[in-house]
Amino acid sequence: RSYFQPNTSSTYVSANKRVRIRYTSSIVSGDAGSDVVSTKSIEFSLRSSMVLVNSLNGSGILGLAYPGLSHGLTSFYDALNASGNIRDLFSIRLCGVEQETFKLNGSMTFGGTVSNFYTGSIFYTPIKKELHYEIIITGMMVGSEKLAVPCSQFNDKSTIVDTGADKLLLPETIFDSVVNKIKEQIPRSYRVSDSFWRYDTQLLCNPDYSVFPDITISLLSVEGLEKEFNLILEPKNYLRARSKRSKDETCLSFGVGVSTTGTVLGLAALEGYYVIFDRANKQVGFAQSSCGSSRDRSRIEGSISRVPHNCAYENLRGEPGTGYTLNVSIGTPPQWFQILLDTGSSNFAVAAAQLEKVKSYFHVEDSSSYVDLQKSVGVEYTGGSWRGALASDLITAPDSISTPIRVKLAAVTKSDKLFKDLPMQGLIGLAYKSIAKPDDSVTPVFDSLYAAGRVHNVFSMQLCGTVDKGSHLDVSIGGTMVFSGIDADLYRGPILYTPLKRAWYYDVILTGMQVGDDDVDVPCKELNNDRTIVDSGTTSLRLPTLVYTKVLELIKSKTTLINETSPFWRSGNVLYCWDPDRPEFARFPTLTLAFLSSESNNKEFHLKILPQMYLQAYRSSNEDGRDCYKFSILSSTSGTVIGAVVMEGYYVVFDRENERVGFASSTCEIRDSTFEKPSVEGPLIRPETTDCRYDSDSLSADRK
Numbered sequence: 001r002s003y004f005q006p007n008t009s010s011t012y013v014s015a016n017k018r019v020r021i022r023y024t025s026s027i028v029s030g031d032a033g034s035d036v037v038s039t040k041s042i043e044f045s046l047r048s049s050m051v052l053v054n055s056l057n058g059s060g061i062l063g064l065a066y067p068g069l070s071h072g073l074t075s076f077y078d079a080l081n082a083s084g085n086i087r088d089l090f091s092i093r094l095c096g097v098e099q100e101t102f103k104l105n106g107s108m109t110f111g112g113t114v115s116n117f118y119t120g121s122i123f124y125t126p127i128k129k130e131l132h133y134e135i136i137i138t139g140m141m142v143g144s145e146k147l148a149v150p151c152s153q154f155n156d157k158s159t160i161v162d163t164g165a166d167k168l169l170l171p172e173t174i175f176d177s178v179v180n181k182i183k184e185q186i187p188r189s190y191r192v193s194d195s196f197w198r199y200d201t202q203l204l205c206n207p208d209y210s211v212f213p214d215i216t217i218s219l220l221s222v223e224g225l226e227k228e229f230n231l232i233l234e235p236k237n238y239l240r241a242r243s244k245r246s247k248d249e250t251c252l253s254f255g256v257g258v259s260t261t262g263t264v265l266g267l268a269a270l271e272g273y274y275v276i277f278d279r280a281n282k283q284v285g286f287a288q289s290s291c292g293s294s295r296d297r298s299r300i301e302g303s304i305s306r307v308p309h310n311c312a313y314e315n316l317r318g319e320p321g322t323g324y325t326l327n328v329s330i331g332t333p334p335q336w337f338q339i340l341l342d343t344g345s346s347n348f349a350v351a352a353a354q355l356e357k358v359k360s361y362f363h364v365e366d367s368s369s370y371v372d373l374q375k376s377v378g379v380e381y382t383g384g385s386w387r388g389a390l391a392s393d394l395i396t397a398p399d400s401i402s403t404p405i406r407v408k409l410a411a412v413t414k415s416d417k418l419f420k421d422l423p424m425q426g427l428i429g430l431a432y433k434s435i436a437k438p439d440d441s442v443t444p445v446f447d448s449l450y451a452a453g454r455v456h457n458v459f460s461m462q463l464c465g466t467v468d469k470g471s472h473l474d475v476s477i478g479g480t481m482v483f484s485g486i487d488a489d490l491y492r493g494p495i496l497y498t499p500l501k502r503a504w505y506y507d508v509i510l511t512g513m514q515v516g517d518d519d520v521d522v523p524c525k526e527l528n529n530d531r532t533i534v535d536s537g538t539t540s541l542r543l544p545t546l547v548y549t550k551v552l553e554l555i556k557s558k559t560t561l562i563n564e565t566s567p568f569w570r571s572g573n574v575l576y577c578w579d580p581d582r583p584e585f586a587r588f589p590t591l592t593l594a595f596l597s598s599e600s601n602n603k604e605f606h607l608k609i610l611p612q613m614y615l616q617a618y619r620s621s622n623e624d625g626r627d628c629y630k631f632s633i634l635s636s637t638s639g640t641v642i643g644a645v646v647m648e649g650y651y652v653v654f655d656r657e658n659e660r661v662g663f664a665s666s667t668c669e670i671r672d673s674t675f676e677k678p679s680v681e682g683p684l685i686r687p688e689t690t691d692c693r694y695d696s697d698s699l700s701a702d703r704k
Contacts, residue, residue: 274290
């Protein structure tokens with residue numbers, strides 16, 4: 001009905017820039033510019049950027065998210081905050097539809113809160129990422145029934161608070177669970193069309209609210225991982241008024257929908273609350289609104305104790321044979337890189353020059369927080385090496401290291417085969433500082449986090465490998481890194497621990513090994529010659545030459561599928577392919593690794609290494625449509641390496657506080673659901689109590 005005409009404003013300035021903006025349900029584009037802006041709620045005018053668009057539902061949109069979404073423009077709120085006239089905080093009271101006018105009603109406050117806009121206490125949830133107002137859901141209930149899904153699924157991709165979205169939007173599997181729970185709790189005599197749940201055009205007029213259950217959303221509290229609070233949505237919130245056919249007839253649509261971009265707490269979840277966007281303290285607050293009568297309002301409960309899970313979505317990515325990477329920012333302003341997680345080394349290294357096969361690198365000259373420590377450093381691995389300058393800078397990682405911390409790093413300027421064709425630009429060593437280079441004065445990243453009180457002295461990881469999706473192999477890999485503690489959603493059953501022989505690498509002790517039902521006939525000391533390390537940065541299971549030879553003979557004797565002279569067995573690169581509809585895993589034997597138990601010297605526990613773990617999916621399917629694999633058990637000259645192909649079956653806990661490594665059955669999907677799942681068995685009585693330690697105290701830490 002009305003629109004801004006820039007040619008009639010003497011203060012409008014064009015930015016000579018075209019901008020394209022993506023919203024939850026639409027995309028708009030227009031010309032950027034700026035002009036003097038004021039509102040009734042502030043007593044002065046200021047210059048703000050704006051985008052002039054030709055089509056929009058309404059006269060305009062006032063974006064209030066972080067600058068990272070503003071396309072390099074200065075938003076109204078950021079201009080207001082920069083003026084110094086307000087605190088970095090705003091609050092909104094959302095009252096919903098006013099029955100007399102059938103219009104939305106509410107109040108907006110810049111720079112603070114208004115005490116008579118809410119009742120009771122304000123409960124805060126931390127902002128996980130400063131882009132949208134991204135927070136963490138810890139659970140959901142419909143009526144009194146809890147949704148039986150890992151809490152990380154609620155936050156798959158992200159969970160944001162968005163006053164510009166009308167509905168509570170959920171990932172499809174969560175949406176289906178919510179709808180089914182609501183249907184189960186509505187009396188059968190109360191008829192609701194199936195299309196009502198999915199289509200806005202299907203309305204329900206003058207509903208009986210009492211037959212519909214509440215929806216409860218639990219949010220992580222700023223008090224810590226052990227606390228949460230509940231938003232209890234009344235049916236009057238999630239059943240959205242759409243039309244008023246007469247004075248006595250109001251028709252509604254279902255205010256919960258499906259999202260492909262993550263969970264969105266829109267108006268259906270926010271009306272009835274007073275919401276505080278406290279950017280200064282990186283938190284979003286919720287209190288019960290003073291709108292309307294108390295019986296019509298949604299409710300809030302807190303602070304409630306919870307089992308401390310990490311409910312962040314999967315934060316690790318990669319491809320088979322390349323390892324698992326975490327998205328990490330380095331420097332000021334931040335430069336983002338994919339960094340390999342490596343429990344088999346201790347340095348943090350990032351490419352800082354245009355090295356071979358590296359797609360992007362850290363521009364040290366562009367970081368105002370970069371400090372050159374005037375010392376060179378280098379590391380050699382089995383499959384490559386690097387050299388560079390020792391330095392320090394600030395880093396963050398979404399869902400893991402939310403606040404910048406200064407760490408020591410190596411700015412790599414020379415590399416031999418380290419990066420190859422790998423989708424990474426560096427690595428984070430998570431082992432002990434005693435093997436850091438050039439010496440133990442270089443504090444590893446995890447040690448820095450622990451010293452700063454940011455984490456417990458325990459980290460854990462769930463590496464999920466690849467999964468079949470229908471009739472073709474999806475070879476992307478994913479997983480979750482928990483930098484502090486243990487996440488109960490990522491494993492099932494007990495965690496069984498093996499002691500560290502020595503705190504340098506994660507050096508543990510194997511007490512035996514089987515192929516199928518046959519023991520690998522070598523003295524148990526040979527299994528640990530010259531060490532046995534748990535190493536996420538190595539993709540294969542590597543065995544000392546004598547052990548490898550025995551294991552290979554036993555595997556080949558138990559399958560006739562591949563000729564025993566085939567290079568498939570020894571090269572690590574030759575592929576074997578089969579029809580995806582007829583997987584051949586069952587024609588290969590299962591391996592068993594026995595570990596010394598932390599409980600006592602006469603106990604052990606067993607890990608099952610299934611064929612779908614040690615047969616590693618290749619990057620893409622064969623040209624004839626078959627799925628291809630390579631053999632990922634290799635010979636080693638530097639001891640046994642429990643690499644990613646073993647870890648992918650388990651949830652692995654690196655308990656540095658008690659100098660032990662734990663294994664539990666993972667909640668990851670398995671590649672072939674008709675086959676058995678990886679399992680941890682024990683603790684078991686050892687058949688003999690031979691000392692299986694191998695004396696490696698004099699050995700160098702240079703070889704990995």
